[in-house]
Amino acid sequence: MKFFPSRRARTAFQRRLLDWFRAHRRDLPWRASHDPYRVWVAEIMLQQTRIAAVLPYYGRFLKIFPTVESLARAPQEKVLKFWSGLGYYSRARNLHRAAREVVARHDGKFPRSLEEALALPGIGRYTAAAVLSIAYDAPLAVLDGNVARVLARLGAIRGDLRAPARWRGLGTLAQTLLATQAPGDWNQALMELGETVCTPQNPRCAACPVSRACRSRSLGLADRIPAPRRKPAPVKIRIAAAILRDPRGRTILLRDPGAHDHVLFSRMWQFPAVEVARHAAGELAAHLRELFALRCAPLSLEPLPAVRHGVTFRSITLLPFLARVERLPAAPRSRAVALHRLGRLPVSSATRKIAAAAIVAGARHVSPFDSAPPRPPQPPNPAVLGS
Numbered sequence: 001m002k003f004f005p006s007r008r009a010r011t012a013f014q015r016r017l018l019d020w021f022r023a024h025r026r027d028l029p030w031r032a033s034h035d036p037y038r039v040w041v042a043e044i045m046l047q048q049t050r051i052a053a054v055l056p057y058y059g060r061f062l063k064i065f066p067t068v069e070s071l072a073r074a075p076q077e078k079v080l081k082f083w084s085g086l087g088y089y090s091r092a093r094n095l096h097r098a099a100r101e102v103v104a105r106h107d108g109k110f111p112r113s114l115e116e117a118l119a120l121p122g123i124g125r126y127t128a129a130a131v132l133s134i135a136y137d138a139p140l141a142v143l144d145g146n147v148a149r150v151l152a153r154l155g156a157i158r159g160d161l162r163a164p165a166r167w168r169g170l171g172t173l174a175q176t177l178l179a180t181q182a183p184g185d186w187n188q189a190l191m192e193l194g195e196t197v198c199t200p201q202n203p204r205c206a207a208c209p210v211s212r213a214c215r216s217r218s219l220g221l222a223d224r225i226p227a228p229r230r231k232p233a234p235v236k237i238r239i240a241a242a243i244l245r246d247p248r249g250r251t252i253l254l255r256d257p258g259a260h261d262h263v264l265f266s267r268m269w270q271f272p273a274v275e276v277a278r279h280a281a282g283e284l285a286a287h288l289r290e291l292f293a294l295r296c297a298p299l300s301l302e303p304l305p306a307v308r309h310g311v312t313f314r315s316i317t318l319l320p321f322l323a324r325v326e327r328l329p330a331a332p333r334s335r336a337v338a339l340h341r342l343g344r345l346p347v348s349s350a351t352r353k354i355a356a357a358a359i360v361a362g363a364r365h366v367s368p369f370d371s372a373p374p375r376p377p378q379p380p381n382p383a384v385l386g387s
């Protein structure tokens with residue numbers, strides 16, 4: 001598609017968007033430096049995650065791991081701990097593996113070539129283009145859903161943007177429009193426009209710096225491009241989890257306990273849990289029997305309020321059950337931990353929600369094992385668990 005009648009028109013378009021970005025850019029912490037490591041960490045954290053959710057994690061993570069060497073040296077458990085709550089934990093594992101490769105093979109510097117960047121774990125075309133353009137001014141255009149939407153509206157491109165041929169066309173268009181004198185700013189400008197002005201719903205065309213060049217706007221199609229994608233109905237899943245609690249207020253967590261347990265817990269420390277079909281307590285008791293060789297008939301599983309948990313296309317209901325035991329059972333790859341200290345381990349947000357339900361329940365009941373009087377009910381506070 002020929003987007004502009006002349007090179008001059010294209011240059012004027014680029015200048016308008018760059019000027020707008022430099023005047024209106026949000027003051028985000030990863031924009032304070034062009035250090036490739038910092039840009040890289042930000043791009044990985046921002047994958048499938050909103051900026052507001054990333055903000056509290058980014059600074060803390062860089063405080064603990066200020067350099068690629070410090071990240072490479074750290075044990076995986078520590079890296080996961082400081083990623084804990086951000087979700088999509090394969091990102092943290094890949095970042096950690098990639099940091100070790102950068103130190104071992106690239107002298108601690110993020111590689112400058114696209115091929116070498118793409119060879120690192122967890123780095124795809126979008127992330128490579130973002131890091132190389134922002135950190136090294138490499139002339140590589142980014143293309144993700146956000147940028148694709150802006151380009152589709154600018155060019156009034158209809159149809160499913162993710163259809164392979166159309167996506168390739170958008171990639172070519174992105175590269176054609178790239179302001180090669182400032183590729184890092186250009187890529188960020190397009191992202192910023194998509195996030196703040198040319199938003200998925202109700203684009204603010206009156207505030208848009210490139211509205212004069214926008215075909216969708218001139219055709220009155222800005223609200224209709226791109227066409228909404230049909231989302232598959234969410235898969236409903238119910239997971240029962242056991243919080244075994246001993247008289248000292250400790251519970252048992254398992255690490256990556258195997259095929260019976262759900263990917264929801266991201267191979268991090270978790271409560272014993274199982275996907276259930278009908279009778280949650282009975283199916284959980286059977287699971288505990290198998291896991292710990294426990295005799296669960298006399299073990300009372302006290303149901304706690306269910307917790308909703310959504311993960312991409314899945315709608316998950318977590319069914320926590322409290323079981324008071326005199327002694328925690330033994331199991332391979334398990335550890336006993338005080339419930340309120342659970343946040344010191346790498347755990348997923350699903351595990352935090354289950355623990356929060358148990359803490360509230362613990363405040364409401366007097367256990368035969370408790371020596372202290374009951375505390376008044378407290379609202380679930382996953383932040384407490386993160387301390």
Ligand code: SF4
Pocket residue numbers: 150153154197198199203204205206208209210211212214215216217222
């Ligand atoms: S004019 Fe409207 S639709 Fe076109 S790029 Fe700007 S905000 Fe998006």
